[in-house]
Amino acid sequence: MADALTGAPAPTQEANRDSHRIRGALAATEIDLRLFGMLIALAGILFGFHIMSGGKLVQPANMVTLVVQASGVAIMATGMVLIIVSRNIDLSVGSIVGVVAMSYALLMTDWLPALGIGLDSPLQWLVALAIGLGIGALIGGFQGFLIAYVGIPSFIVTLGGLLSLRGSVWLLSSGAAVSGLQTEFRKIGGGVLGSIGETATWAVAGVACIAIIGLIVYNRRQRRRFGFPVRPMWAEVLLGAIGCAAAIGLSAFANSSYLPAGLATQYAVEHGITEPPGGLKVPLGFPWPILLVIGVTLAMTFLATRRRFGRYVYAYGGNPDAAELAGINTRWTIMKTFILMGVLCAIAAAIGSARLNGATLDVGQSDELYVIAAAVVGGTSFAGGIGTIPGAVLGAFVMQSLAYGLSFNGVNSPTQNVVAGIVLIIAVGLDTYNRRRGSTR
Amino acid sequence: MSEAATATTERVPLVEMRNIRVAFGGVHAVDDVSIDLNAGEVVGLVGGNGAGKSTLMRALSGAHRADSGEILIGGQPRTISNPRDAKAFNIETIYQQLALADNVDAPANVFLGREMISHLGNLDDGAMEDACRKVMGRLNPNFKRFATPVKTLSGGQRQAVAIARAVYFNARIMIMDEPTAALGPAETAQVRDLIRQLKTEGIGIFLISHDIHDVFDLSDRISVMYHGRLVGTMNKDDVDTDDVLAMIILGKKPEEASREELAELKI
Numbered sequence: 001m002a003d004a005l006t007g008a009p010a011p012t013q014e015a016n017r018d019s020h021r022i023r024g025a026l027a028a029t030e031i032d033l034r035l036f037g038m039l040i041a042l043a044g045i046l047f048g049f050h051i052m053s054g055g056k057l058v059q060p061a062n063m064v065t066l067v068v069q070a071s072g073v074a075i076m077a078t079g080m081v082l083i084i085v086s087r088n089i090d091l092s093v094g095s096i097v098g099v100v101a102m103s104y105a106l107l108m109t110d111w112l113p114a115l116g117i118g119l120d121s122p123l124q125w126l127v128a129l130a131i132g133l134g135i136g137a138l139i140g141g142f143q144g145f146l147i148a149y150v151g152i153p154s155f156i157v158t159l160g161g162l163l164s165l166r167g168s169v170w171l172l173s174s175g176a177a178v179s180g181l182q183t184e185f186r187k188i189g190g191g192v193l194g195s196i197g198e199t200a201t202w203a204v205a206g207v208a209c210i211a212i213i214g215l216i217v218y219n220r221r222q223r224r225r226f227g228f229p230v231r232p233m234w235a236e237v238l239l240g241a242i243g244c245a246a247a248i249g250l251s252a253f254a255n256s257s258y259l260p261a262g263l264a265t266q267y268a269v270e271h272g273i274t275e276p277p278g279g280l281k282v283p284l285g286f287p288w289p290i291l292l293v294i295g296v297t298l299a300m301t302f303l304a305t306r307r308r309f310g311r312y313v314y315a316y317g318g319n320p321d322a323a324e325l326a327g328i329n330t331r332w333t334i335m336k337t338f339i340l341m342g343v344l345c346a347i348a349a350a351i352g353s354a355r356l357n358g359a360t361l362d363v364g365q366s367d368e369l370y371v372i373a374a375a376v377v378g379g380t381s382f383a384g385g386i387g388t389i390p391g392a393v394l395g396a397f398v399m400q401s402l403a404y405g406l407s408f409n410g411v412n413s414p415t416q417n418v419v420a421g422i423v424l425i426i427a428v429g430l431d432t433y434n435r436r437r438g439s440t441r
Numbered sequence: 442m443s444e445a446a447t448a449t450t451e452r453v454p455l456v457e458m459r460n461i462r463v464a465f466g467g468v469h470a471v472d473d474v475s476i477d478l479n480a481g482e483v484v485g486l487v488g489g490n491g492a493g494k495s496t497l498m499r500a501l502s503g504a505h506r507a508d509s510g511e512i513l514i515g516g517q518p519r520t521i522s523n524p525r526d527a528k529a530f531n532i533e534t535i536y537q538q539l540a541l542a543d544n545v546d547a548p549a550n551v552f553l554g555r556e557m558i559s560h561l562g563n564l565d566d567g568a569m570e571d572a573c574r575k576v577m578g579r580l581n582p583n584f585k586r587f588a589t590p591v592k593t594l595s596g597g598q599r600q601a602v603a604i605a606r607a608v609y610f611n612a613r614i615m616i617m618d619e620p621t622a623a624l625g626p627a628e629t630a631q632v633r634d635l636i637r638q639l640k641t642e643g644i645g646i647f648l649i650s651h652d653i654h655d656v657f658d659l660s661d662r663i664s665v666m667y668h669g670r671l672v673g674t675m676n677k678d679d680v681d682t683d684d685v686l687a688m689i690i691l692g693k694k695p696e697e698a699s700r701e702e703l704a705e706l707k708i
Binding site: 222223225226228305306307308311312314315316317318319322323324325326327328385386 | 524525549555562590
């Protein structure tokens with residue numbers, strides 16, 4: 001690149017200087033350009049469909065639905081990143097979701113009542129949730145053991161898991177769908193009863209702003225402590241302002257989705273409020289699945305970047321031999337990625353079964369494909385060692401926005417799949433092209 | 442750090458490997474080899490492909506277990522069954538290619554497997570970068586790229602990162618397997634300077650190399666291996682390159698070789 005620049009005539013140099021200035025400014029903020037690009041792509045997709053639909057798509061209620069629909073896949077994609085980064089694959093995630101969702105349903109309707117913990121017992125849902133998370137961890141751990149310690153390829157182990165676990169769902173319930181979950185548990189699925197309300201939503205925004213500013217200050221102090229170069233002040237302020245604006249904006253957006261009219265009337269009666277003309281507006285705020293996605297993304301990013309475990313996963317993905325020779329317990333590291341995946345599947349299963357108020361035989365079916373697609377669209381490389389957790393979450397939203405936008409505009413589901421498949425290939429193709437160009441520089 | 446090693450001037454060799462055997466199936470990759478290393482000394486290990494040099498060193502670095510034989514570290518018999526054991530005895534290995542995780546940065550590589558953590562158990566990247574800057578400042582003062590993945594670095598810089606890892610963790614015994622094989626002339630010179638510097642700090646180095654000039658330039662003693670056996674260990678000053686080449690090719694000491702065999706080599 002540098003060679004091309006030196007021989008360039010004056011006007012081009014002028015243009016180059018401008019583009020250099022912009023690039024320099026972007027570099028100063030240390031924003032991940034890939035993530036930034038994906039955010040723009042996501043916005044582009046949404047506004048494209050928004051215009052197609054005659055300006056109906058982008059409104060709070062639709063966006064909340066979209067995010068809730070993507071939440072399970074987004075949560076699982078954070079774990080899939082670590083699995084793919086360490087050169088494995090997990091095809092069984094959809095079936096784990098199926099088994100755990102069915103377990104939640106059976107625990108609450110059948111098994112726990114048999115032990116004397118009935119649907120009326122206030123902590124039943126917590127017990128069920130804990131057992132479900134445990135089942136997820138056990139399944140993941142068992143598969144991880146076969147992969148890491150016995151040495152069976154992950155593709156085979158989890159392909160076996162995909163088949164046998166889906167069969168287990170049928171065996172668990174003798175082929176029947178199960179419904180009737182505890183009300184508290186159903187909140188995990190979001191919707192009208194599973195949103196945290198106006199005040200709590202603003203509180204979340206406040207906490208987020210404090211956390212963003214705190215993190216920026218902390219990082220700056222850390223770098224100062226050792227006398228390392230720090231970001232220019234304007235960049236720090238800009239980043240903080242963008243972060244806080246995003247948190248406040250999203251909260252305001254969530255708070256502008258309201259309780260449906262019928263329920264609002266009921267709410268007014270219950271709280272002794274006289275309904276104003278035009279109906280009472282009760283803001284719903286963030287639904288629980290969105291908070292779970294945010295929480296899981298933060299926790300997983302922390303694990304991946306600030307803990308030894310994450311460091312080892314990436315180092316192993318970059319060079320398994322080097323990791324082994326550095327004295328890392330690589331087998332246990334790999335097994336842990338699968339345990340974590342199992343737990344994340346159990347969280348996704350909680351959202352899925354809570355939304356259904358029960359479990360059918362096909363909960364989570366084909367999820368493995370969407371989860372892998374989300375991770376890959378989010379920049380995770382099958383060559384190992386490369387991939388970020390926020391990227392995968394964005395990838396999940398990109399894929400879901402496509403599906404939602406198409407179906408919103410009346411495109412049928414087979415066509416949606418055609419588009420999703422093509423987008424997957426194009427996204428990865430562009431990424432591969434960019435990386436190849438980047439590596440020759 | 443490694444300055445401490447300079448103080449320990451012991452009569453006992455740093456490392457003694459006695460009667461080491463390593464077999465793969467029926468093949469003796471290393472057959473009854475004994476070798477030793479003193480503080481501040483470089484022992485060059487030479488031989489043709491498959492002579493068993495790397496396998497012998499892998500037994501010392503913990504990458505492969507010896508089937509029989511004894512390893513003494515500072516006069517004490519020790520068992521080394523994995524890389525962690527070796528590191529606990531201050532044995533560090535610089536491999537020609539396998540050394541680094543390409544996708545993480547230099548500090549992460551220097552501390553790989555032995556990260557500095559805060560009291561909450563989180564990675565202390567600031568402290569690690571700081572320590573890495575200090576060590577690299579000694580080894581390669583021009584090095585500035587502490588935040589990019591090491592795959593973007595030059596071969597010499599990568600080797601410096603690998604050596605920084607060994608130096609930071611007080612290596613007393615260093616195994617270098619073809620440290621200059623992938624490097625250009627300028628970078629090779631850099632690594633040679635590094636080796637000389639490490640030597641003055643009292644570190645003992647096993648140097649495996651195909652490059653006979655490298656070996657003569659840097660080593661105090663030279664051990665020649667041939668088909669898994671040790672042909673002999675000589676002081677560098679007692680032999681010349683022709684003698685060593687003859688040993689590598691014929692598997693015999695020059696005085697044992699017949700005149701015909703030696704004559705054939707000269708052609």
